[in-house]
Amino acid sequence: MTVCALCKVNAATNKIGAAGNIPVCQGCLARMTKPAEGAKTVETPPVTVASKPIPEVQPTEDGAVPLPAPEELRKHLDDYVIGQDDAKRVLSVAVYNHYKRVNFNLSKAPLPGGGHKVELSKSNILMIGPTGTGKTHITNTLAKALGVPFASVDATSIIANGVKEIESFIFKLLQNADFDVERAERGIVYIDEIDKITARHTKEGHGIQQALLKTIEGSVATIAIPHLRKRVDVNTLNILFIVGGAHVGLDSIVHERTGIGMMNFGHGGTEADKLIKDVTPGDLARYGYIPEFIGRIPVTVGLHGLGEDALIDILTEPKNAIVKQYKQMFAMENVDLEFTREALLLVAAKALALKTGARGLRTIIEDAMLETMYSVPGMKNLLRVIVTADVINKVGTPRLEFIQAREDEPLPELAIKTPRTKTATL
Numbered sequence: 570m571t572v573c574a575l576c577k578v579n580a581a582t583n584k585i586g587a588a589g590n591i592p593v594c595q596g597c598l599a600r601m602t603k604p605a606e607g608a609k610t611v612e613t614p615p616v617t618v619a620s621k622p623i624p625e626v627q628p629t630e631d632g633a634v635p636l637p638a639p640e641e642l643r644k645h646l647d648d649y650v651i652g653q654d655d656a657k658r659v660l661s662v663a664v665y666n667h668y669k670r671v672n673f674n675l676s677k678a679p680l681p682g683g684g685h686k687v688e689l690s691k692s693n694i695l696m697i698g699p700t701g702t703g704k705t706h707i708t709n710t711l712a713k714a715l716g717v718p719f720a721s722v723d724a725t726s727i728i729a730n731g732v733k734e735i736e737s738f739i740f741k742l743l744q745n746a747d748f749d750v751e752r753a754e755r756g757i758v759y760i761d762e763i764d765k766i767t768a769r770h771t772k773e774g775h776g777i778q779q780a781l782l783k784t785i786e787g788s789v790a791t792i793a794i795p796h797l798r799k800r801v802d803v804n805t806l807n808i809l810f811i812v813g814g815a816h817v818g819l820d821s822i823v824h825e826r827t828g829i830g831m832m833n834f835g836h837g838g839t840e841a842d843k844l845i846k847d848v849t850p851g852d853l854a855r856y857g858y859i860p861e862f863i864g865r866i867p868v869t870v871g872l873h874g875l876g877e878d879a880l881i882d883i884l885t886e887p888k889n890a891i892v893k894q895y896k897q898m899f900a901m902e903n904v905d906l907e908f909t910r911e912a913l914l915l916v917a918a919k920a921l922a923l924k925t926g927a928r929g930l931r932t933i934i935e936d937a938m939l940e941t942m943y944s945v946p947g948m949k950n951l952l953r954v955i956v957t958a959d960v961i962n963k964v965g966t967p968r969l970e971f972i973q974a975r976e977d978e979p980l981p982e983l984a985i986k987t988p989r990t991k992t993a994t995l
Contacts, residue, residue: 636672637714639665645714649889650707651882656696656872657707663694663868664711664757664809671755671807691806693785693865695763696813697848698872701926704813708759718746718756724763724812728771732780739790739803748794750801757809764814767857778862785810785865812866822852875926880917883927884908884934891931895938904951911958919961937961 573594642661670689712719720742746753768774787806899906959965
């Protein structure tokens with residue numbers, strides 16, 4: 570018989586704690602779970618579990634990438650990305666088509682019916698949307714779903730360091746492919762802040778775009794690998810380049826052409842969400858892209874700004890949601906963690922006020938939870954931590970619930986030991 574870890578007398582009928590390994594009897598459990606006078610019940614928002622993940626895939630012997638259908642890719646994105654339904658749909662199709670093209674061009678098998686094989690051109694992707702809407706996150710998630718290497722880089726580094734910096738983009742992809750050249754040549758590179766290399770933002774814009782053309786379209790780049798003391802050739806023909814940026818000011822160009830109300834692309838808004846599909850190559854040219862560069866990024870994807878509800882969903886719903894990660898860390902200390910609805914609302918409001926979108930959520934929570942993360946590992950008999958709005962505002966401490974039968978009778982440290990067997994005297 571397992572004895573209750575609290576009273577050391579009665580038989581344990583329940584197990585508590587984040588890991589479910591602390592035996593307690595019914596009486597002690599009732600005393601612990603009885604609400605304190607004046608205490609309020611905290612309701613945790615429901616968590617939606619999405620579809621099954623795509624199994625990890627590996628390239629075939631000829632280097633072809635096993636391809637989930639666009640619908641499967643979309644379902645995989647739904648597991649990790651909140652909202653952005655139109656963008657997820659467009660990207661799923663565009664990425665599927667890219668790797669279908671790669672596999673087709675690599676294949677040496679004859680066409681059904683013996684038709685003439687036509688080489689398919691590459692279609693890179695342009696993403697337009699405010700900061701913090703998930704541009705990097707979506708592309709990284711797609712790369713993981715396909716099992717291909719991924720590199721995220723910043724276009725502004727070219728302005729600071731010159732066009733030779735472009736080689737570092739390929740080096741980073743090669744590095745993330747464990748310096749396997751063939752894998753790197755099937756990878757995805759996401760270039761953020763691409764709008765910063767337009768003529769409207771820098772006088773070197775046209776020159777930088779010209780320098781990027783060959784790499785994006787397909788060329789052989791010779792990359793030095795210092796620690797291996799050698800140089801390797803990487804063909805970028807089958808590398809998918811996805812470029813993105815906020816494109817602040819693009820709204821006025823579309824407004825002038827269409828006569829429809831201002832959209833405010835760079836900061837989000839309902840009008841931006843509705844009219845972003847109206848962006849044309851002519852609008853991009855007026856914004857400062859050269860025609861040749863526009864021709865290399867024929868697929869345009871719009872992402873809309875995130876509201877309060879969407880930010881709360883991002884905090885709680887995806888498989889790798891921030892709140893779920895914190896719950897896991899506390900569970901490793903055998904402690905349950907809860908966030909009140911008010912706390913989550915405040916985190917979302919702070920991110921909106923900072924105009925950082927989803928990107929700022931982790932920073933806000935990390936800052937607010939620092940003291941709690943510092944003190945919890947040293948606490949004994951701690952059962953639950955409840956994070957309130959005061960914690961997020963840094964004007965209060967979380968509510969703590971301990972494993973003890975009475976407030977005036979602290980329990981000894983709960984260590985799971987082999988219970989002593991009591992023998993009744995007859």
